[in-house]
Amino acid sequence: MTTPPPSAQPRPLIQLDDVSKEFAGGTVAVDRVSLAVAPGSVFGIVGHSGAGKSTLLRLINLLETPTTGTVTVAGQELTALGSRQLRAARRDIGMVFQQFNLFRSRTVLGNVAYPLRQAGATRAEARERAAEALRFVGLADQARRYPEQLSGGQRQRVGIARALATEPRVLLCDEATSALDPQTTQEVLALLRRVNDELGVTIVLITHEMEVVRAVCDRMAVLDAGRIVEMGPVRELFAAPRHPTTRAFVRSAVQASPLLDLLPAALRKHGVDEAVAASVLAEVGA
Numbered sequence: 410m411t412t413p414p415p416s417a418q419p420r421p422l423i424q425l426d427d428v429s430k431e432f433a434g435g436t437v438a439v440d441r442v443s444l445a446v447a448p449g450s451v452f453g454i455v456g457h458s459g460a461g462k463s464t465l466l467r468l469i470n471l472l473e474t475p476t477t478g479t480v481t482v483a484g485q486e487l488t489a490l491g492s493r494q495l496r497a498a499r500r501d502i503g504m505v506f507q508q509f510n511l512f513r514s515r516t517v518l519g520n521v522a523y524p525l526r527q528a529g530a531t532r533a534e535a536r537e538r539a540a541e542a543l544r545f546v547g548l549a550d551q552a553r554r555y556p557e558q559l560s561g562g563q564r565q566r567v568g569i570a571r572a573l574a575t576e577p578r579v580l581l582c583d584e585a586t587s588a589l590d591p592q593t594t595q596e597v598l599a600l601l602r603r604v605n606d607e608l609g610v611t612i613v614l615i616t617h618e619m620e621v622v623r624a625v626c627d628r629m630a631v632l633d634a635g636r637i638v639e640m641g642p643v644r645e646l647f648a649a650p651r652h653p654t655t656r657a658f659v660r661s662a663v664q665a666s667p668l669l670d671l672l673p674a675a676l677r678k679h680g681v682d683e684a685v686a687a688s689v690l691a692e693v694g695a
């Protein structure tokens with residue numbers, strides 16, 4: 410397959426050019442990062458604790474102001490906007506959090522309706538669109554309950570419904586599955602895939618789990634000490650990781666894979682030479 414000419418490639422929906430963030434006290438959390446996210450794609454950012462993932466994600470909707478560089482979303486340079494224009498531009502960008510960040514005192518419907526009311530919708534409009542978002546995430550029957558009456562997975566689905574209620578083009582996910590058990594993680598990841606497939610929402614997620622990236626992302630960046638050390642299609646990075654940090658992440662994903670348990674038997678079954686089998690198993694860490 411040949412690469413289409415540049416003119417045929419879609420303009421990025423999100424573009425960061427040479428973005429850095431230095432906090433007061435001198436910590437450089439994000440260091441000269443440039444990246445582009447195509448419309449309709451799912452982009453993953455992986456890194457160890459403290460690598461700068463959360464800061465980088467929050468720079469996309471300018472919850473953190475960059476020290477240098479520019480952030481452009483949907484053709485608008487957010488870094489050039491005044492606070493009022495920025496508030497309007499942010500309606501195109503939903504966000505989902507690790508700890509859900511729901512109002513305990515509001516019902517599920519009230520939580521999802523909240524951003525719509527903030528954006529100026531009438532009470533009736535807000536309730537109608539919130540009910541629609543809850544139907545999409547499969548929680549229409551929970552609308553009158555309160556967050557603490559729900560499971561973690563249900564709370565995160567409410568968080569996703571709330572983020573989608575204003576019909577954003579971009580969804581930012583800050584470790585959205587890190588507080589969930591493996592089964593619930595799979596359900597939430599399947600929902601994120603539907604958000605992308607059925608609603609066409611572009612997703613950027615941060616995680617320290619390669620399994621999450623493998624399950625939902627098209628492209629990924631590996632962040633190390635605030636810098637992107639490797640970036641590309643997920644399949645390519647899994648098949649041929651170049652940077653040591655990427656290699657370590659890929660190894661951790663392979664080790665966590667249930668397929669690995671089947672590998673020694675499969676190698677024997679196919680009569681693979683013992684020495685070759687031993688080297689394959691050593692390579693993947695079995």
Ligand SMILES: Nc1ncnc2c1ncn2[C@@H]1O[C@H](COP(=O)(O)OP(=O)(O)OP(=O)(O)O)[C@@H](O)[C@H]1O
Nearest residue numbers: 432433436438456457458459460461462463464465
């Ligand atoms: N508001 C802040 N003020 C000062 N330093 C900060 C602030 N927020 C983050 N940092 C520092 O910036 C660096 C990157 O933090 P960040 O939370 O972005 O990393 P992370 O990869 O998301 O980590 P984790 O996975 O543990 O959440 C860390 O050294 C952190 O201590």
